[in-house]
Amino acid sequence: xxxxxxxxxxxxxxxxxxxxxxxxxxxxxxxxxxxxxxxxxxxxxxxxxxxxxxxxxxxxxxxxxxxxxxxxxxxxxxxxxxxxxxxxxxxxxxxxxxxxxxxxxxxxxxxxxxxxxxxxxxxxxxxxxxxxxxxxxxxxxxxxxxxxxxxxxxxxxxxxxxxxxxxxxxxxxxxxxxxxxxxxxxxxxxxxxxxxxxxxxxxxxxxxxxxxxxxxxxxxxxxxxxxxxxxxxxxxxxxxxxxxxxxxxxxxxxxxxxxxxxxxxxxxxxx
Numbered sequence: 001x002x003x004x005x006x007x008x009x010x011x012x013x014x015x016x017x018x019x020x021x022x023x024x025x026x027x028x029x030x031x032x033x034x035x036x037x038x039x040x041x042x043x044x045x046x047x048x049x050x051x052x053x054x055x056x057x058x059x060x061x062x063x064x065x066x067x068x069x070x071x072x073x074x075x076x077x078x079x080x081x082x083x084x085x086x087x088x089x090x091x092x093x094x095x096x097x098x099x100x101x102x103x104x105x106x107x108x109x110x111x112x113x114x115x116x117x118x119x120x121x122x123x124x125x126x127x128x129x130x131x132x133x134x135x136x137x138x139x140x141x142x143x144x145x146x147x148x149x150x151x152x153x154x155x156x157x158x159x160x161x162x163x164x165x166x167x168x169x170x171x172x173x174x175x176x177x178x179x180x181x182x183x184x185x186x187x188x189x190x191x192x193x194x195x196x197x198x199x200x201x202x203x204x205x206x207x208x209x210x211x212x213x214x215x216x217x218x219x220x221x222x223x224x225x226x227x228x229x230x231x232x233x234x235x236x237x238x239x240x241x242x243x244x245x246x247x248x249x250x251x252x253x254x255x256x257x258x259x260x261x262x263x264x265x266x267x268x269x270x271x
Contacts, residue, residue, distance in 0.1 A: 003086060003114065005058045007229060007255045008247065010050045011216070011239035012043060013062045014076060019046045020064070022239060023190035030064070035243040043076045044083050050242055055249040057084060060118075060237050063091035067123065072096055073105050081114060090118040090146060094125070097132055110141045118182065120146035121156045121169060130176040137177030144214075145173035146182035152200070155186065170204050170211075180212045182237070188217035190240045195224050198231045205232030222251040229258045 013022040013030065018041040020030040032041035038049035043061075051057055059080065066072040072091035080087055089109075096102045110117045119133055136143050147166055148155040154169060156162040161169065170181055183204060188196045197215045204213060215228050216237025225236040234257065241247055 003058075005086065005235060006054075006056045006252055007235055007257050008054060008056055008225060008252045009058055009060045009088065009214070009235050009237050010047075010054060010056050010242050011060045011062065011237050012046060012050075013064055013239070014043060014074070015064045017043075017074075017076065019043055021190060021243060022062075022064075033243055036245050037243060044079050047080055047083065047085055051085075053245065053249075054242060054247050054252055056252060058086040058088065060088045060090065063089065066091040066095075069095075071102065073102055073109070077109065077115070081112065086114040088116045088118055088144060090120055092123040093117055093119060094123050094129055094132065107139075107141070110136070110143075116142060116144055116180075118144040118146050120148050120182075121154055121161055122146075122148040124156055124161055125158050126160055127158075127164075127172060130172050133173070133178060134176040142180070143178055144180040144182060145170075145176075145178040146184060147173075149183075149185045149197075149200075150187050152185065166200055167203055167207065170208065174208055174211065179210070180214065181208075182214045184215060184237070185217050191218050192220045192240060193218045195219060195228055198227065201228065201231040201233055221246050222255065225251075226255055229255060232258055234258050 012019050015030055019033045021033045022030055037053055038045050047059055063072055063074060072093050093106055096106060109115055133143050147169055154162045154164060154166055183197050183200050185196050195218045201213055201215055213233045214235040215233050219225055219238045219241050228236045
């Protein structure tokens, strides 16, 4: 049984075994995190410092090295699980599953009660790969799909996917059995410019009101997180504002969760 997940999910971006501060999705400029929370960039140290600051024990973990071809499997995962954290792990799982590389390791990881795998549009090579996600969903794994965008346009290694409208790609994920969907515009990540995904959140929620939506990017403070929750999200991804000590346990506790409404006719048609 999965445990409760806070409306705020802190983000740890990992490169070469360290937590980095992600800004604008420009990965060549990422550097180890420097924060008043901790002088360490070691994942378990940063995770514990984040818990002390926010009270949140479910983490979004982005294995950035895997996006450049490194293995999606990391010893960091188990270290964090053993420290008491739940993990949502964003990595290039598709590359390994598609080539039958480390498939058993990935499935074993996905079947842990406090671990969930995120499959992002960025790492997918074709629409056909939704069949792999569908197979995982049918096997009892609960995959999460991340719709990665830049200024509202889909990001993918595949021209086929990047030419698809965001809402249509969400429909593909829904048809594959995905019920948790991340809507993320990388242009806003780490900028403190405010959130930019409200309109797409509302569009997706109107068509798929049963979907659990997650978003983030540009969150500066509690008010921005509440803005995304009010738009239709159940969880908000936050990194920079936490590293900058702008979130406290009270800020998290005082957020008003989104309450899903009854299914609409458009959603019934989409199914």
